[in-house]
Amino acid sequence: MTDQESPYIGYVVGGGLKNNLNVRLTVPASQVREGSFVVVESGDDQFYGLVTNLQLGATDPRFADEQSENRFPAHLASLLHGQTLYTNLEVMPALMLDRGPDPASPDYETWRAAHPEDKSHAMPVKTVPAHHAQTRNAHAGDVAEIFGNPLKKGNFIVGSTREHGHPICINLDKFVQRSSGIFGATGTGKSFLTRIILSGLIHHDRTSLLIFDMHNEYGFDDQATDTNQKVPGLKSKFGSKVTLIGLGAGSKVRGLSPDSNLQLAESQITPEDVLMLAGELNLRETSATTLDALVHSFGRESWFHEFKLLKNGALIEDEKGKKIPAPDSVAYWANQNGVNAFAAEGLHSKLGRLFNLSYISQKPPNNALQEIILTLEKGKHVVLSFGDHETDLDYLLVTNTLTRQIRAAWEKKTNDFRGKNAQEPRPLVIVVEEAHKLLNREMASQTTFSTIAREMRKYYVTLLIIDQRPSQIYDEVMSQLGTRISGWLGDDADISAVLSGLASRESLRGMLSRLQPAEEVLLLGWGVPMPIPIRSRRYDQQFWEELLGDASAGNQTKSIDTIMGELGY
């Protein structure tokens, strides 16, 4: 059967905009699944919707209660069941399209005059289809009409419809206009899906990516935890388009040398960076005053280094034998600058965790932060691997410091573009793994990320957050996410968080908890025309062949088994 011959599967028997549509199924229930993309044809209008529920019904409950197949001949029982037992689909209407009358009909000219544009566009549902309007499965043309033509540049296939395998695209240009999120419980394929989308964005080449790679899995090739198959990294596939940076001097990523290393200069650590770590370092309210005094005393670039050199608790004896703070001690400095000595010593003690970090040095060989920004401005992509630095403090400090500078740079570029006709900034997507560490309710206020999620869209910077516990992410950030892609979630709070702010979330709730792990994801939010569960694209050889062409895909080293298989052995 070709797509164009899609048979009708039912007809509308009731419902409304608030309570979804009820469609009486005329084919066996096994032919339709929750999440199916269906089309309701009603006059000139076509309604696009999602099956959110299948409900068994009977014209009289007694028909359902009694097993009439045991009482009547099979054929008779079948006829009886066909007339008295039924399945109703609950269809959530999402979009409608005015197709206009048949071009051969006399009304067509009038309609065409009122709709001069060549192509009608689907719009949010404003009305309901008529009773008995026929319903059918969406065919490839319908899917392309709503989710975009896969052949059009900028449309990137992320998966396919579950029943018929029609390709589902996201528009990458739209995707990066607002912050996005990829969610799913552990083992549901988040990392693979992220790789797929990042590959699409890199290949599309309209956006720069800064990937905070906590687990060192996006740069070089990795190994799948479940299948032990080799998983190509972005650096392996895109070569010089992707710059891999390791945190700390001489750091290695999976035993290999990155393109460069990130070492922070002590002069780059600002009081603001420290205050953002208030929660992690358990700083007191007096810390801000002390930090102000440090900057006033040593200067904005030297305070960190000078404070580090001060000795905590060092004492000397005066002429009378009384112990007083040594001139190179924290207390001495505090007394000289009108700061509470205990507060200063407490701050010094807590900053000890920063003073000891191996990737902060007084004079690093290069200004790595600036180089990262320049790399991103040039249109390249940066994967920052944290190597062995896996603590929350490392993650918070580095991401904050870097992001704060990026924010300043992109704000300046945007203002120059708007005020001085400078070149338009290249859109930047900051990819944050384990996002709940940076964007939880306590941390969100300390980091730049919540500001980026809320305000930086205007400055061409958006976030792509990846997490397994969306409920731990600050509501204000979640509400700003345009596109949400979610794999299976079991926790009610996580499901609620992913669906927050969306209409029809009650209808989608069950769908999310019944997704097939590692196979299916739910696309929803501003970035997609309508919510839809899809079978996600496989991150395999075929993916690379389709994205880059056969030659590039062949860069991968083939295993002996693969080669032997291809030779027919």
Place this chain on the structure above:
Amino acid sequence: MNTDQIGYLLRASTSGAVAGCRVSELELPQLGCMLRIPQAHGYQVYGILYDMHIDDDGLVRQLVTADSISPEVIADNRLHRTVPVEISMIFAGYQQGEHIFHLLPPRPPLTLEDVYLCTPVEMCAFTASGHFGYFRHILRGTDFPAAEILASHLRQAALAQLRQDNPGWANAATQEVITLLRDDYPTLMNVLAALSDAQLMSEE
């Protein structure tokens, strides 16, 4: 008398009629069969037989008290009985020219009109016309076992349709019955049980 004629009309109303016939003609009609009463100008009324009533007469009352009755007496009593066998029918529709309507006849036929048994071809023509509208006349009946009459009628009609190369008729008819009765669970169960007993489907 024509070979398909089974008797004459005794009395009629707008919804049904009673015909009288001799015992010798009782071999032809059966419960649920279709009858027709031709009228003038191409108009004829169709009915479905729902009852056959054999009343006693004075002689029978005397004979049943006898010790034994000889076969000759029984045959004579049946052949020459003075009280006719009464055949009751509900009207299922009528024909006006070439058009068949599953409606009650506009006027009842008059007494002593000829009553004929429909041939299989006539039965097929009537039952295949329209969309089983005449079922409602059967199902509306309260004076007779509608489920049994319907099952018997469907069995005969399905067989006739099958022979006329229309095997799908029985299915369509059964579906229509279910549609009409699906809000009346007890009646539908009765009808289906009767259809099951009539082995309607096994005829296909």
